[in-house]
Amino acid sequence: xxxxxxxxxxxxxxxxxxxxxxxxxxxxxxxxxxxxxxxxxxxxxxxxxxxxxxxxxxxxxxxxxxxxxxxxxxxxxxxxxxxxxxxxxxxxxxxxxxxxxxxxxxxxxxxxxxxxxxxxxxxxxxxxxxxxxxxxxxxxxxxxxxxxxxxxxxxxxxxxxxxxxxxxxxxxxxxxxxxxxxxxxxxxxxxxxxxxxxxxxxxxxxxxxxxxxxxxxxxxxxxxxxxxxxxxxxxxxxxxxxxxxxxxxxx
Numbered sequence: 001x002x003x004x005x006x007x008x009x010x011x012x013x014x015x016x017x018x019x020x021x022x023x024x025x026x027x028x029x030x031x032x033x034x035x036x037x038x039x040x041x042x043x044x045x046x047x048x049x050x051x052x053x054x055x056x057x058x059x060x061x062x063x064x065x066x067x068x069x070x071x072x073x074x075x076x077x078x079x080x081x082x083x084x085x086x087x088x089x090x091x092x093x094x095x096x097x098x099x100x101x102x103x104x105x106x107x108x109x110x111x112x113x114x115x116x117x118x119x120x121x122x123x124x125x126x127x128x129x130x131x132x133x134x135x136x137x138x139x140x141x142x143x144x145x146x147x148x149x150x151x152x153x154x155x156x157x158x159x160x161x162x163x164x165x166x167x168x169x170x171x172x173x174x175x176x177x178x179x180x181x182x183x184x185x186x187x188x189x190x191x192x193x194x195x196x197x198x199x200x201x202x203x204x205x206x207x208x209x210x211x212x213x214x215x216x217x218x219x220x221x222x223x224x225x226x227x228x229x230x231x232x233x234x235x236x237x238x239x240x241x242x243x244x245x246x247x248x249x250x251x
Contacts, residue, residue: 028212028213028214029052029142029145029146029149029161029163030142030143030145030146031211031212031213032145032161032163032212032213032214032224032244032245033052033141033142033144033145033163033244034142035188035189035209035211035212035225035244036141036163036164036165036189036225036242036243036244037139037141037142037165038188038189039185039186039188039189039191039225039227039242040165040167040185040240040242041188042184042185042187042188043167043169043181043184043185043240043242044169044181045167045168045169045181045240046137046167046168046169047137047138047139047165047166047167048135048137048166048167048168048239049133049134049135049139049165049166049167049249050133050134050139050141050144050163050164050165050166051131051132051133051134051141051162051163051164051248051249052131052132052141052144052145052148052161052162052163053129053130053131053132053161053162053163053164053248054128054129054130054131054148054152054159054160054161054162055127055128055129055159055160055162056127056128056129056130056152056157056158056159056160057125057126057127057128057157057158057159058125058126058128058155058156058157058158059125059126059156060125060156061116061125061126061128061155061156061157062118062126063098063099063100063116063117063118063126065089065091065100068089068099068100068102068114068116069087069089069102071114071116071151071155072087072102072104072112072114073087073104074151075112075114075130075132075147075148075151076104076106076112078147078148078150078151079106079110079132079143079144079147079148080147086104087102087103087104088102088103088104089101089102090102092115092117095120096119096120096121097117097118097119097120098117098118098120099115099116099117099118099126100115100116101113101114101115102114102115102116109134109135109136110132110133110134110135110136111132111133112130112131112132112133113130113131113133114128114129114130114131115128115129115130116128128157128159130148132144132148139165141163141165145161145163148161149161160214162243162244162245162246162248163243163244164241164242164243164247164248164249165241165242165243166239166240166241166249167239167240168232168235168237168238168239168240169181169237169238169240170236170237170238171236171237171238172231172233172236172238173229173231173238178203178229178238181229181240182203182205182227182229185227185242186205186207186225186227189207189209189211189212189225190209190210190211191207191208191209191211191225192207192208192209193205193206193207194206194207194208194218194221194222194223195218195219195221201230201231202228202229202230203228203229203230204226204227204228204229204247205226205227205228206218206223206225206226206246207223207224207225207226207227208221208222208223208224208225209224209225209244212224212225212244212245214245215245216245216246223245223246224244224245225242225243225244225245226241226242226243226244226245226246226247227240227241227242227243228240228241228247229241
């Protein structure tokens with residue numbers, strides 16, 4: 001129970017922070033996803049996975065099991081590939097929120113995880129976290145994001161979408177090679193570096209691209225494009241992540 005309460009607290013905190021930071025200026029998920037994919041292709045990395053991660057709010061959406069399952073089935077159908085299996089639904093009920101956590105396997109490469117919560121305080125509405133993971137190696141995040149956004153808009157669910165693509169290059173990149181990979185991706189996205197770090201093999205940057213609508217503000221600066229790389233000595237591969245606006249996957 002304590003673990004569940006901790007999860008709920010983190011969920012609410014993440015939603016709150018995201019909505020405070022995200023500038024509402026008509027963010028276009030397709031354009032952001034296409035920019036990320038083009039930039040990733042410029043790295044020369046082999047694609048491993050992509051994630052379309054959605055944070056949403058709705059004043060009138062009721063997170064009962066039937067409604068939640070219906071929404072998830074619409075999202076899966078909107079993606080339009082494979083034949084999804086039966087969703088697995090688990091109820092969530094705490095002193096301050098109730099809802100459902102649902103998992104659905106679309107095919108052997110894609111799955112959706114969705115958490116829907118309604119706070120018990122009157123007038124607070126429902127919150128949603130939706131993650132579509134694709135490990136096919138040939139993801140189409142622009143199409144996924146557009147299809148899922150269309151379903152949520154139909155239900156009047158306000159939302160923000162985060163796109164992350166991950167992959168690897170063989171071997172360990174030296175500093176110059178890493179800089180070259182980052183420069184090619186940044187140039188493709190038309191992005192300007194805002195800040196970065198190099199910590200024990202983990203290299204990451206935050207940047208701003210005028211080609212992507214919408215942005216977060218961190219330290220008063222606009223950010224909507226992120227990159228990271230880390231060498232895995234066990235596999236002898238350098239993993240690369242590119243995202244908009246931020247990397248949500250563990251790296």
